[in-house]
Amino acid sequence: MSSRFERFALYLTVPAGLLVILLYALPILQVLGLSLTEGQGAIANYERLFTSRAVAGVVQTTLAVSISTTVITMVIAYVIAFGMIHMSDRQRKVALLMVSIPFWVSVLVRAFAWITILRSQGVLNSGLMSIGAITEPIQLVYNRVGVTIGMVHYMVPFAVLLLYANLTDIDRRVVQAARSLGARPVSVFLRVWLPMSLPGIAVASLFILVFSLGFLITPALLGGGRTLMIAEYISVQISNTGRWDLATSLSAALLIVVGLLLALALRSPAMRAAFGGSSK
Amino acid sequence: MSFLVVDSLTMTYGPLRALNDVSLTVKEGEFISLLGPSGSGKTTLLMSLAGFNKPTSGRILLDGQDIIAREPEDRDFGFVFQGYALFPHLSVSGNIAFPLKVRKWDAVRIRARVEEMLALVGLKSLADRKPRQLSGGQQQRVALARALSFGPRVLLLDEPLSALDRMLREQMQTELRRLHRETGVTFLYVTHDQQEALTMSDRIAVFEKGKIVEEGSPTRLFKSPTTRFVAEFLGENNFVKGSRANGVWQGFGTSFSLPEQRDSGEDAGSATLWLRPGDIGFGTGRDGDISFTAKVEDFVFGGTHNRLALRLRSGETFVASISADLVAEDALGKDLTFHARPEAVGVLR
Numbered sequence: 001m002s003s004r005f006e007r008f009a010l011y012l013t014v015p016a017g018l019l020v021i022l023l024y025a026l027p028i029l030q031v032l033g034l035s036l037t038e039g040q041g042a043i044a045n046y047e048r049l050f051t052s053r054a055v056a057g058v059v060q061t062t063l064a065v066s067i068s069t070t071v072i073t074m075v076i077a078y079v080i081a082f083g084m085i086h087m088s089d090r091q092r093k094v095a096l097l098m099v100s101i102p103f104w105v106s107v108l109v110r111a112f113a114w115i116t117i118l119r120s121q122g123v124l125n126s127g128l129m130s131i132g133a134i135t136e137p138i139q140l141v142y143n144r145v146g147v148t149i150g151m152v153h154y155m156v157p158f159a160v161l162l163l164y165a166n167l168t169d170i171d172r173r174v175v176q177a178a179r180s181l182g183a184r185p186v187s188v189f190l191r192v193w194l195p196m197s198l199p200g201i202a203v204a205s206l207f208i209l210v211f212s213l214g215f216l217i218t219p220a221l222l223g224g225g226r227t228l229m230i231a232e233y234i235s236v237q238i239s240n241t242g243r244w245d246l247a248t249s250l251s252a253a254l255l256i257v258v259g260l261l262l263a264l265a266l267r268s269p270a271m272r273a274a275f276g277g278s279s280k
Numbered sequence: 281m282s283f284l285v286v287d288s289l290t291m292t293y294g295p296l297r298a299l300n301d302v303s304l305t306v307k308e309g310e311f312i313s314l315l316g317p318s319g320s321g322k323t324t325l326l327m328s329l330a331g332f333n334k335p336t337s338g339r340i341l342l343d344g345q346d347i348i349a350r351e352p353e354d355r356d357f358g359f360v361f362q363g364y365a366l367f368p369h370l371s372v373s374g375n376i377a378f379p380l381k382v383r384k385w386d387a388v389r390i391r392a393r394v395e396e397m398l399a400l401v402g403l404k405s406l407a408d409r410k411p412r413q414l415s416g417g418q419q420q421r422v423a424l425a426r427a428l429s430f431g432p433r434v435l436l437l438d439e440p441l442s443a444l445d446r447m448l449r450e451q452m453q454t455e456l457r458r459l460h461r462e463t464g465v466t467f468l469y470v471t472h473d474q475q476e477a478l479t480m481s482d483r484i485a486v487f488e489k490g491k492i493v494e495e496g497s498p499t500r501l502f503k504s505p506t507t508r509f510v511a512e513f514l515g516e517n518n519f520v521k522g523s524r525a526n527g528v529w530q531g532f533g534t535s536f537s538l539p540e541q542r543d544s545g546e547d548a549g550s551a552t553l554w555l556r557p558g559d560i561g562f563g564t565g566r567d568g569d570i571s572f573t574a575k576v577e578d579f580v581f582g583g584t585h586n587r588l589a590l591r592l593r594s595g596e597t598f599v600a601s602i603s604a605d606l607v608a609e610d611a612l613g614k615d616l617t618f619h620a621r622p623e624a625v626g627v628l629r
Contacts, residue, residue, distance in 0.1 A: 173365035177361060179352040180427070181359075181382065182353050183353055183379075196368065
């Protein structure tokens with residue numbers, strides 16, 4: 001209302017803005033700069049991303065893990081979010097608490113917890129062997145399966161909250177209308193809920209995909225060095241082998257791919273609306 | 281056998297009785313309005329009929345069969361929601377075809393019926409539009425076409441015109457009456473707008489506090505209401521005190537007798553008389569009219585009819601709607617004579 005107050009409010013954001021520029025924007029620009037100057041120069045650095053077999057392998061692993069993480073997460077999260085909107089207020093509070101608990105546990109702790117559950121002598125394998133369901137331990141960790149399990153566990157709460165927000169926005173009278181018009185539960189789901197929640201599904205999937213592409217700790221621990229994803233690969237290039245040229249050019253490439261993905265998504269009006277802008 | 285019977289339906293939410301022993305019999309093809317202020321139970325009854333809520337006790341009989349346990353999707357009742365509740369992701373045709381697709385009609389038959397419905401509501405040129413590209417009135421027509429397309433036994437309408445402006449509302453009232461006539465479907469129409477109920481329905485059921493206080497044809501309810509609530513809620517009305525001794529009434533600061541069909545028939549120390557603003561004339565009137573003197577306390581210009589706030593010598597106030605050629609603003613503050621025909625006066629006990 002008052003312009004003096006507005007100006008004052010604007011000044012209050014300055015320290016945070018400076019912090020972001022100093023700690024975030026500048027380092028990123030520096031990474032971009034290094035990727036052009038380190039080693040044998042820009043062209044050679046970026047050319048290697050397309051010719052190196054190691055990079056190709058890492059990119060392939062990253063894509064495969066990220067996509068399967070996204071798909072599995074979305075299925076689990078949709079079931080949970082869909083259940084939540086049909087609960088009583090009391091049940092929903094409990095469910096929301098359950099969904100948010102993982103947020104309070106460090107990623108590191110969660111990764112180690114999964115290792116104790118999934119490893120060969122772990123809780124799951126010894127349990128299955130003692131009841132005689134299997135004779136030899138199943139390889140559940142230090143491979144893609146382990147990485148995917150850990151990442152899905154990390155992503156589900158985010159996806160649930162995003163989907164839940166979208167599903168609560170759906171006008172329940174439209175669902176009632178479908179029933180009054182003779183649609184049975186399966187029809188109501190396939191013809192009303194699913195199509196009307198597509199924007200939410202798209203937003204949540206994009207979020208998880210983008211997040212997965214740059215995941216570091218979970219794949220590093222649960223992959224045990226055998227399932228190498230881009231972020232860990234970059235980290236290894238910097239701290240172990242000192243290959244700044246490769247690390248920075250790969251970082252820049254990841255940044256560009258993610259940026260393009262978002263830009264492409266924002267072309268759709270539903271996505272624009274979901275990310276805050278007006279849809280018109 | 282009656283077509284649709286609501287038999288002593290009661291519905292409680294905790295201590296609140298949203299429906300309190302409501303009974304109603306509906307003939308096939310009727311246009312019935314459920315009229316009442318908000319919170320009077322009319323929408324609760326409609327939702328019970330549609331199957332969206334489960335009454336605490338009572339029965340709903342369709343062709344003599346209790347349908348209370350049936351799910352909404354198994355009732356074959358069309359429902360037009362407040363705010364229309366169209367499927368935003370489907371086109372106009374897609375919305376109208378929805379009930380036909382879930383009933384697994386074949387494509388040729390669906391196409392023919394959609395065409396027919398589009399023609400019925402005059403939306404042929406907009407068949408491929410999405411709901412958000414339509415005006416309120418157009419969305420309303422889509423909602424009607426969708427709810428009628430599968431040939432429902434009954435069409436339930438929940439304040440369908442409340443979101444429209446006045447001009448469009450009147451137009452849609454005509455449209456709804458036409459649809460009712462042309463389809464022959466039974467309409468149950470919830471509204472809080474007494475004018476809407478009066479102009480559209482064959483019969484009105486007036487709701488108050490979870491009960492039907494009175495039901496009947498619009499003419500009957502308007503001309504001879506038996507409860508104060510209906511006399512007040514349907515159309516404008518004035519209430520003054522009266523009494524009857526030896527067959528002669530006292531009221532409006534004068535004495536008069538009422539025609540037989542209006543008279544209560546017995547003497548009463550105190551009764552309530554009502555007289556609608558439009559039934560009050562200026563001057564002494566003709567022989568046999570009730571004439572009385574009142575002071576003009578307020579004057580509101582109203583086009584063809586001006587509205588006068590009058591005060592009787594007894595201190596009672598009421599409103600008269602008088603033809604604009606007869607009184608002008610200079611009447612303000614004066615004691616003037618007014619009259620009414622005896623048959624326009626009603627008695628409530």
